[in-house]
Amino acid sequence: MAHSSRGSAKAIPWFLFAAGGTVTAFVLPVMLIVTNLGFFPSAMSYEGMSGFLSWWIVKLAVLGILTLGLWHAAHRLRVCAHDFGIRADELVAWIVYSAAGFGSVAAAVALLMI
Amino acid sequence: MSAATTDTANPRKPYVRPISKTSWFLTSARYKSYMVHEVSSIFVALYMIQLVAGLFYLAAGPEEWESYLAFLRSPVVILLTLVGLVFFVIHTTSWFKAVPQATRIMRGEEVLPGKILVTAHYGIWAAVSLFVIILAWVA
Amino acid sequence: MTATRTIQLEVLRYRPEQDAKPFFQTYAVPVEDEWVVLDALNYVKDELDRTLSYRWSCHMFVCGSCGMMINGEPKLACKAFMQDYPSGKIRVEPLSNFPIERDLVIVQDDFVEKLTAVKPYLLPKQDKTVEQGEYLQTPAELKKYKQYSLCINCLCCYAACPQYGLEPSFIGPAALTLAHRYNTDSRDAGPEARGDLVAAHEGVWACSFVGACSQVCPKDVDPAGAIQQAKLYSALNFVTGMVKGDK
Numbered sequence: 001m002a003h004s005s006r007g008s009a010k011a012i013p014w015f016l017f018a019a020g021g022t023v024t025a026f027v028l029p030v031m032l033i034v035t036n037l038g039f040f041p042s043a044m045s046y047e048g049m050s051g052f053l054s055w056w057i058v059k060l061a062v063l064g065i066l067t068l069g070l071w072h073a074a075h076r077l078r079v080c081a082h083d084f085g086i087r088a089d090e091l092v093a094w095i096v097y098s099a100a101g102f103g104s105v106a107a108a109v110a111l112l113m114i
Numbered sequence: 115m116s117a118a119t120t121d122t123a124n125p126r127k128p129y130v131r132p133i134s135k136t137s138w139f140l141t142s143a144r145y146k147s148y149m150v151h152e153v154s155s156i157f158v159a160l161y162m163i164q165l166v167a168g169l170f171y172l173a174a175g176p177e178e179w180e181s182y183l184a185f186l187r188s189p190v191v192i193l194l195t196l197v198g199l200v201f202f203v204i205h206t207t208s209w210f211k212a213v214p215q216a217t218r219i220m221r222g223e224e225v226l227p228g229k230i231l232v233t234a235h236y237g238i239w240a241a242v243s244l245f246v247i248i249l250a251w252v253a
Numbered sequence: 254m255t256a257t258r259t260i261q262l263e264v265l266r267y268r269p270e271q272d273a274k275p276f277f278q279t280y281a282v283p284v285e286d287e288w289v290v291l292d293a294l295n296y297v298k299d300e301l302d303r304t305l306s307y308r309w310s311c312h313m314f315v316c317g318s319c320g321m322m323i324n325g326e327p328k329l330a331c332k333a334f335m336q337d338y339p340s341g342k343i344r345v346e347p348l349s350n351f352p353i354e355r356d357l358v359i360v361q362d363d364f365v366e367k368l369t370a371v372k373p374y375l376l377p378k379q380d381k382t383v384e385q386g387e388y389l390q391t392p393a394e395l396k397k398y399k400q401y402s403l404c405i406n407c408l409c410c411y412a413a414c415p416q417y418g419l420e421p422s423f424i425g426p427a428a429l430t431l432a433h434r435y436n437t438d439s440r441d442a443g444p445e446a447r448g449d450l451v452a453a454h455e456g457v458w459a460c461s462f463v464g465a466c467s468q469v470c471p472k473d474v475d476p477a478g479a480i481q482q483a484k485l486y487s488a489l490n491f492v493t494g495m496v497k498g499d500k
């Protein structure tokens with residue numbers, strides 16, 4: 001009746017989902033306010049942003065937030081698809097996790113270019 | 115457990131009530147609020163994509179960054195931002211609410227009361243938010 | 254005597270030998286304020302309609318047999334007080350997500366199978382003989398899982414859980430909680446002895462933490478919490494297993 005290998009394959013994505021859910025819960029609301037609402041023009045200026053992102057520690061933090069946020073969203077979207085009645089779980093999982101993986105690598109590349 | 119035919123020997127004929135696979139969550143307020151926090155992931159995904167794209171614009175140079183900022187000022191983005199902000203706060207509060215259920219910390223012989231955990235999370239949330247705002251302010 | 258009022262009790266009926274589909278039958282029941290819904294059903298059975306079938310036994314929230322949908326919420330009929338239903342109309346249905354055997358009686362076979370499958374009993378690390386004494390435990394060790402041991406198998410949580418309704422292979426809240434209760438018992442050998450099932454696809458991972466189960470549980474067992482903890486446990490287990498190289 002049980003297939004532990006199948007189930008365990010869910011452990012890693014769930015871990016990232018849980019970690020991502022925690023990190024995003026703390027930082028996303030304030031980040032969204034800062035980046036998207038125009039209250040902080042000097043921080044969002046080219047000089048401000050590139051100066052800020054020239055710090056290695058900041059790069060690492062940003063990469064962490066982006067990676068975990070992407071995995072969190074990917075996993076939840078997978079569950080969402082299931083809940084909306086889309087039952088091609090393997091395919092959905094493949095799509096959302098690859099997208100998250102791709103996004104994480106892209107974020108790392110971009111950060112290295114800055 | 116399968117349904118038996120109606121004969122005198124076995125009159126069992128269990129009736130299975132149908133459930134809609136695509137609209138079940140409309141059947142109760144509880145399910146609806148669950149779906150709202152699930153749907154918050156769409157906005158998290160969109161925002162993450164926006165940020166990753168932003169990093170590339172920043173790397174490309176000042177002019178490209180300006181065009182990114184202009185994009186952020188477009189009405190569609192502003193609207194999505196406001197809706198997204200609501201979903202983010204829902205995500206945060208529903209996540210914090212679930213923390214004491216998902217983690218059980220023992221303090222000596224007692225289970226640490228959930229309220230303390232939740233309050234601590236709100237405290238950290240406030241501190242983190244304040245820290246980011248100050249950081250953005252002095253920049 | 255307290256004031257008596259008459260309510261309309263709408264009951265979902267299903268008589269397999271004659272009905273193709275369930276239907277609602279309404280009974281006018283004179284009730285008293287300190288009554289519970291179960292008393293109203295008993296009144297129907299005693300005075301109005303002897304053909305009505307439903308389960309009950311203790312009338313004091315301990316046996317777990319009287320779980321049913323009351324105005325759409327899974328509840329114990331013996332814990333649903335008339336005072337909380339002032340409207341004069343109460344709708345009673347068998348627990349959602351289960352096949353209907355007859356009237357308010359559901360088919361429980363699926364749950365019983367799952368309950369058996371999670372081995373809801375102590376699997377000691379080392380068997381002791383009677384001479385060697387009891388399996389001892391400190392109060393702190395007891396408190397770790399006590400809440401999860403209070404389940405009365407009323408199945409309200411299964412009726413509330415959308416994932417069980419959608420995917421009946423899901424082991425479900427009460428059985429997984431009980432597995433967790435034994436897994437976290439200091440006297441038990443732990444998940445390795447019963448873990449496979451819990452960590453399987455149909456186990457904790459099929460739960461999406463809707464939390465509905467915990468909201469309806471009449472004994473405050475918090476199955477949703479137990480399942481999330483079991484997820485964390487089995488995820489950590491998987492990771493340490495990988496590090497040790499035995500997966």
Ligand code: SF4
Pocket residue numbers: 403404405406407408409410411426427430466469470471472473474475476
């Ligand atoms: S966990 Fe609660 S709701 Fe579920 S069967 Fe046990 S007592 Fe009933």
Ligand code: SF4
Pocket residue numbers: 413414415416417425426459460461462463464465466467476477480
């Ligand atoms: S928390 Fe899990 S078990 Fe409980 S109702 Fe939700 S999906 Fe079902």
Ligand code: FES
Pocket residue numbers: 309310311312313314315316317318319320329330331332
């Ligand atoms: S009759 Fe026993 S719990 Fe209701």
